[in-house]
Amino acid sequence: xxxxxxxxxxxxxxxxTVDMNTATIAxxxxxxxxxxxxSTSVGDDEEMIxxxxxxxxxxxxxVIVTGGLGPTADDITTATIAKALGIPLYTDEKVLTGLRExxxxxxxxxxxNNAKQAIFPVGAEILPNPAGTAPGYVxxxxxxxxxxxxxxxxxxEKMVKEQVIPRLLKLTGxxxxxxxxxxxxxFGLSEAAVDDALKDIDFRSLGITVGFYPHFPENHIVLSxxxxxxxxxxxxxxxxxxxxxxxxxxxxxxxxxxxxxxxIGSLLKxxxxxxxxxESCTGGLITDRLTDxxxxxxxxxxxxxxxxxKSKIELLGVEExxxxxxxxxxxxxxxxxxxxxxxxxxxHLGLAVTGIAGPTGGSEKKPIGTVFIxxxxxxxxxxxxxxxxxxxxxNKIIAAEAALFTLWNHLKTGP
Amino acid sequence: xxxxxxxxxxxxxxxxTVDMNTATIAxxxxxxxxxxxxSTSVGDDEEMIxxxxxxxxxxxxxVIVTGGLGPTADDITTATIAKALGIPLYTDEKVLTGLRExxxxxxxxxxxNNAKQAIFPVGAEILPNPAGTAPGYVxxxxxxxxxxxxxxxxxxEKMVKEQVIPRLLKLTGxxxxxxxxxxxxxFGLSEAAVDDALKDIDFRSLGITVGFYPHFPENHIVLSxxxxxxxxxxxxxxxxxxxxxxxxxxxxxxxxxxxxxxxIGSLLKxxxxxxxxxESCTGGLITDRLTDxxxxxxxxxxxxxxxxxKSKIELLGVEExxxxxxxxxxxxxxxxxxxxxxxxxxxHLGLAVTGIAGPTGGSEKKPIGTVFIxxxxxxxxxxxxxxxxxxxxxNKIIAAEAALFTLWNHLKTGP
Numbered sequence: 001x002x003x004x005x006x007x008x009x010x011x012x013x014x015x016x017t018v019d020m021n022t023a024t025i026a027x028x029x030x031x032x033x034x035x036x037x038x039s040t041s042v043g044d045d046e047e048m049i050x051x052x053x054x055x056x057x058x059x060x061x062x063v064i065v066t067g068g069l070g071p072t073a074d075d076i077t078t079a080t081i082a083k084a085l086g087i088p089l090y091t092d093e094k095v096l097t098g099l100r101e102x103x104x105x106x107x108x109x110x111x112x113n114n115a116k117q118a119i120f121p122v123g124a125e126i127l128p129n130p131a132g133t134a135p136g137y138v139x140x141x142x143x144x145x146x147x148x149x150x151x152x153x154x155x156x157e158k159m160v161k162e163q164v165i166p167r168l169l170k171l172t173g174x175x176x177x178x179x180x181x182x183x184x185x186x187f188g189l190s191e192a193a194v195d196d197a198l199k200d201i202d203f204r205s206l207g208i209t210v211g212f213y214p215h216f217p218e219n220h221i222v223l224s225x226x227x228x229x230x231x232x233x234x235x236x237x238x239x240x241x242x243x244x245x246x247x248x249x250x251x252x253x254x255x256x257x258x259x260x261x262x263x264i265g266s267l268l269k270x271x272x273x274x275x276x277x278x279e280s281c282t283g284g285l286i287t288d289r290l291t292d293x294x295x296x297x298x299x300x301x302x303x304x305x306x307x308x309x310k311s312k313i314e315l316l317g318v319e320e321x322x323x324x325x326x327x328x329x330x331x332x333x334x335x336x337x338x339x340x341x342x343x344x345x346x347x348h349l350g351l352a353v354t355g356i357a358g359p360t361g362g363s364e365k366k367p368i369g370t371v372f373i374x375x376x377x378x379x380x381x382x383x384x385x386x387x388x389x390x391x392x393x394x395n396k397i398i399a400a401e402a403a404l405f406t407l408w409n410h411l412k413t414g415p
Numbered sequence: 416x417x418x419x420x421x422x423x424x425x426x427x428x429x430x431x432t433v434d435m436n437t438a439t440i441a442x443x444x445x446x447x448x449x450x451x452x453x454s455t456s457v458g459d460d461e462e463m464i465x466x467x468x469x470x471x472x473x474x475x476x477x478v479i480v481t482g483g484l485g486p487t488a489d490d491i492t493t494a495t496i497a498k499a500l501g502i503p504l505y506t507d508e509k510v511l512t513g514l515r516e517x518x519x520x521x522x523x524x525x526x527x528n529n530a531k532q533a534i535f536p537v538g539a540e541i542l543p544n545p546a547g548t549a550p551g552y553v554x555x556x557x558x559x560x561x562x563x564x565x566x567x568x569x570x571x572e573k574m575v576k577e578q579v580i581p582r583l584l585k586l587t588g589x590x591x592x593x594x595x596x597x598x599x600x601x602f603g604l605s606e607a608a609v610d611d612a613l614k615d616i617d618f619r620s621l622g623i624t625v626g627f628y629p630h631f632p633e634n635h636i637v638l639s640x641x642x643x644x645x646x647x648x649x650x651x652x653x654x655x656x657x658x659x660x661x662x663x664x665x666x667x668x669x670x671x672x673x674x675x676x677x678x679i680g681s682l683l684k685x686x687x688x689x690x691x692x693x694e695s696c697t698g699g700l701i702t703d704r705l706t707d708x709x710x711x712x713x714x715x716x717x718x719x720x721x722x723x724x725k726s727k728i729e730l731l732g733v734e735e736x737x738x739x740x741x742x743x744x745x746x747x748x749x750x751x752x753x754x755x756x757x758x759x760x761x762x763h764l765g766l767a768v769t770g771i772a773g774p775t776g777g778s779e780k781k782p783i784g785t786v787f788i789x790x791x792x793x794x795x796x797x798x799x800x801x802x803x804x805x806x807x808x809x810n811k812i813i814a815a816e817a818a819l820f821t822l823w824n825h826l827k828t829g830p
Binding site: 012013014015016017018019020022023024025026027028029030036037038039040041042043045048051052055058059190191192193195196199211212213214222224277279282283284285286287288290291292294295296297300301302303304305306307308310311315345358359360387389392393396 | 425426427428429430431432433434435437438439440441442443444445451452453454455456457458460462463466467470473474485486487488489521522523524526528529567626627628692694697698699700701702703705706707709710711712715716717718719720721722723725726730760773774775807808811
């Protein structure tokens with residue numbers, strides 16, 4: 001089934017508000033295996049609402065409209081839709097009585113413009129709004145259906161879930177379909193490299209579709225499939241995942257709603273291990289991410305943000321001559337930082353990062369983006385050198401990700 | 416001038432991504448006094464791109480297209496636009512050579528699909544992309560112009576500002592017009608409170624328009640004006656700013672491109688002061704933000720992320736009995752943390768935060784969102800208690816902002 005979305009409001013065409021309704025509804029539609037053909041935003045403008053409705057109906061059987069149902073003068077959605085389709089309007093007395101009662105119950109001042117929310121096109125089925133005052137409605141139009149719900153994101157989401165989708169399932173007779181997705185999150189490969197590695201897999205013959213979504217510095221691969229037998233749909237996704245994992249397994253650190261820091265947390269808990277972090281160029285970002293995970297106080301003992309040389313020496317026990325001979329950004333310093341944090345914090349693991357985030361501070365031998373990442377445990381310390389190529393903020397972000405990825409790899413392979 | 420936006424990508428029609436480009440571009444267009452008639456999103460789908468382009472061109476002279484310019488198979492924007500308009504494609508050798516050089520310079524593995532980013536419709540003017548690999552272009556079409564830029568929000572914004580808008584000003588004969596904006600960034604007031612405080616200012620009679628933009632946890636007020644005499648436009652904005660500052664001055668911490676952490680950096684440098692930070696519930700986020708500022712190593716000496724009680728005692732000298740008697744989340748602990756970091760790091764200032772981010776760990780006396788922020792200098796230590804009401808991540812974000820705002824206030828009033 002093909003659907004289109006039409007979001008209405010001057011706040012959208014002036015950039016005052018980011019349209020959240022489209023993404024919310026699109027996800028719900030996609031998960032049901034339906035096809036969202038377009039989503040159009042227009043202002044509270046009669047001509048543009050009519051044009052956009054006609055555009056949407058030209059290629060979709062179902063149009064979901066949000067916004068412009070309120071009591072104020074610029075809320076013209078219902079009047080404009082009715083006019084565009086040549087349908088008269090009427091006031092629904094039951095809805096009007098309900099509105100008046102609602103205002104009385106909440107001790108709100110009734111003004112006559114509120115009666116506008118009880119006006120509907122003739123032939124519309126009214127959809128109750130459990131979260132606000134303006135009800136929605138569905139209007140059959142030839143072979144098409146136009147669903148109209150309020151623009152307030154909370155109300156729109158609730159009404160699409162509870163009122164629109166059940167009616168659409170009935171319309172399409174698809175109540176028993178199983179739409180499923182599988183997300184594989186990778187780090188360390190460019191989007192083009194992911195694409196290249198997978199180009200010879202015939203996903204179509206596996207009965208799945210594949211999408212790539214960059215989330216700097218990660219690349220996410222999303223597989224989706226839909227069918228009438230749950231177990232069979234699951235199997236198709238597993239087959240696709242298996243083929244991708246054979247090629248890119250070592251870059252995949254998380255699935256679906258999992259995160260890198262969340263999976264690190266699970267592994268640390270499973271191994272009953274603790275960690276401390278020594279950060280220089282990342283400035284606290286690694287520990288910030290680790291502590292985004294609820295319950296991370298179980299394994300994050302402390303972090304040192306040793307921005308100055310003095311703090312590296314005082315807090316981590318880095319040798320003054322190491323910094324003098326090799327520099328604060330060097331493998332030698334990174335190793336001493338990792339060992340220092342592990343020993344001084346008394347944790348199983350010590351993770352350290354030192355580097356040059358930019359925009360200044362680079363040299364020919366150590367250009368901007370040079371980063372050393374060291375991980376220390378009781379068996380020893382390993383250090384890797386990286387060369388990133390972004391601006392200051394993104395060099396911090398990718399260095400933090402690389403450090404977390406190093407840690408995750410270490411934990412995964414059984415420390 | 417009427418403009419339409421067309422954003423392209425399966426990530427939009429499947430709800431994987433919220434379309435940020437529309438709001439960004441809409442706002443730029445609105446600030447110039449132009450009229451955005453519609454914004455349409457479609458997937459990487461030949462038929463729908465063609466239909467949406469035709470719809471956009473039916474009511475707007477200018478269409479700004481974002482997305483689908485990358486190297487992967489689903490990036491079909493250029494090929495589809497050219498086909499829809501009956502224009503042949505060509506490979507621009509200069510762009511291709513530039514791409515190959517870029518890959519070489521950054522030691523990236525060149526794959527042939529990247530050459531796709533050097534293919535353009537004949538007659539297009541190429542628009543350089545200062546922030547990514549895929550260039551954009553503008554294609555004249557009858558009396559209309561189609562601008563095409565990459566979908567990555569950072570690249571799209573930069574290219575619309577630097578490449579698209581100057582060309583549109585030329586097209587409309589408005590080159591000599593001076594569109595200007597003034598952004599005032601506030602913290603500590605809700606959007607409704609900002610709105611309420613300003614409702615009796617007659618911005619229209621001042622010749623300026625005003626918009627409110629929430630950027631959690633900040634609220635930004637954007638004044639815009641346009642005219643042919645630069646000095647006169649500037650004066651109008653200054654008049655508006657003066658009126659707002661009279662009402663909301665103490666909440667305004669930055670203007671235009673300034674940031675809270677950047678302005679703190681400038682003040683610390685001006686006062687030749689250094690700072691160290693002791694973070695518990697914010698997990699490193701405060702220091703991460705402070706160190707986003709280039710040159711922050713001049714004044715950020717170190718940060719302590721004292722997540723465990725043990726680390727608060729060992730690293731900051733918090734008294735064991737303070738934690739025992741008052742708790743790790745208490746005014747007493749926050750004060751000792753701020754004093755401890757200042758004295759141990761030997762910095763002029765010590766900033767400390769301890770709190771309960773959630774989702775667990777709250778109690779009746781100290782519910783989730785309870786946060787203590789302390790700032791210490793040689794004259795003494797001040798501490799404030801806050802009660803936030805968000806989820807874990809947003810409690811961290813707003814606590815970090817409140818701590819930085821406290822620091823900025825202290826520095827601004829002359830420490």
